[in-house]
Amino acid sequence: MAKVAICGYGNLGRGVEKALSNPANRDMELVAIFTRRNPEDIHPASGVGVIHIDEIYNYVGEIDVVILCGGSAKDLPEQGPKIAEYFNTVDSFDTHAKIPGYYAAMNAASIKDGNVSIISVGWDPGMFSLARLYGGAILSDGKDYTFWGKGVSQGHSDAIRRIDGVLDAKQYTVPIEEAMDRVRSGENPTLSTREKHKRVCYVVAEEGADLERIEREIKEMPNYFADYDTTVHFVSEETLEKEHSAMPHGGFVIRSGNTGENKQVIEYSLKLESNPEFTGSILVAYARAALRLKEYGMSGAKTVFDVPPAMLTPKSKYDIMKELL
């Protein structure tokens, strides 16, 4: 049984913990949770031991793979290479523009002692990247379109919360059905940012705040909202808590292309009630793959593109051939 540790115990860490408790993953055992916080303040659902991250190096040889559940902005760039030097790792680094740099750092660290680190695992980057790769390799004369949502964007919600007079907010990214239908028809349209997604915001304002100003500041915010059609709803704290505390997400990758005269369309989509639990389940499958890559003598940083799909499942080669092929 493979010994697995979680590093970072937020929403994603809890999602990984839940995935590891699934009977289908009984080839893996959660043995520790590492945290930057005071371990005594954390009471994991699984009852597993919580240890301060500074002590992780005392566990070399006792953990087969560490699933890194920190954030991409600060945690992973700092923790990732340090931990990858001593352990096999899997992470969900998702700042697309910075992936090549992160890859280089993780590769240099993990290769030193022959470890495997699979980076940028999740659904985007991750499963959506695979859909783009498979789609492009097959329909090379074509174009791919990625739509996100309907789902909560943490970054956009945070941006609204920084506005003066805002107590709390949730922002939904919503794909525009009409644009998706044009893509599905094989028309290969050129779509502006505004044509692909709209943004819907639920905002709790301070009592007496200037709602018109808040709405204007949201709608005019560059990068985040200015290029989109944005709707702002002011709601009470209770409504926000009651109706908008779930973490749904999803999206669509559509590859539309031609083979000679014929149109061909491939579509991959996700409809998720819990974004972190879904991402956690993916991380666990790739943790299994990291150990198998290592068994095969591989080392260094890898992405989902490098992993033979068979390595994700605990089922045997014969069983998947018989049941799934």
Place this chain on the structure above:
Amino acid sequence: MAKVAICGYGNLGRGVEKALSNPANRDMELVAIFTRRNPEDIHPASGVGVIHIDEIYNYVGEIDVVILCGGSAKDLPEQGPKIAEYFNTVDSFDTHAKIPGYYAAMNAASIKDGNVSIISVGWDPGMFSLARLYGGAILSDGKDYTFWGKGVSQGHSDAIRRIDGVLDAKQYTVPIEEAMDRVRSGENPTLSTREKHKRVCYVVAEEGADLERIEREIKEMPNYFADYDTTVHFVSEETLEKEHSAMPHGGFVIRSGNTGENKQVIEYSLKLESNPEFTGSILVAYARAALRLKEYGMSGAKTVFDVPPAMLTPKSKYDIMKELL
């Protein structure tokens, strides 16, 4: 540039030929078409040389990979293992129940001289198998559903043609939208054969034939039609030729599962105007992968489950990380 040969020049062979003429596949060059027929009767669109299949063994060392485009019923079980002993191969063997036996024969043959043979490549088996594998590895507490169509089924069309008084026929397999919607809702229903697909037949009858009897014989045919709601339309030869000679197909793999309390749905779908051209494009991508697996020192029979996705594309590891991850 890799030297590629096609073995078998029917609809699929022509689809492969077209894919190889795509500029994105310029790392591969079609060098020969092998056929069981009289080579002089074949005039390929690409103008490449046509050679009788008995002479294929004279080309050992001159061809890097042979794409086997014969049928699964008779051609591949006979030709596959013979050719895999001397060449790297890719094929679309699609008799699901016989895959383990075919795998064993291809593995024994290809391993002798260190060749790689990737079997059962296409969209089902193939891309749909991958959707089932990825879906099951992630959402292990769940169920997958495969729907086919709307598309022409060759086997069912042939079965109708064997009925007395029938001159020609085309049969469409049509997925039932209501069943798909139930699956997409995360309900995890148990669906009967009749609830998943219906069958629509276009039949050209001999003049004066007993249409009622033909319709009854179709609808009562065991395995093929008896378990389905089947509609029969009698049409003229001209109508069949004009309205039903295209080869569209497609389908859906939906994985619906739970992570704890939360429902999660993954859907992969294809909408194809030309089934053989799409399958041909997949075969070409996996021909590239076969050569790369061999470069990495692998040999023996493989399936889509064994192939790292990165090996399908001519793009570099760095480019796919930057552009697609």
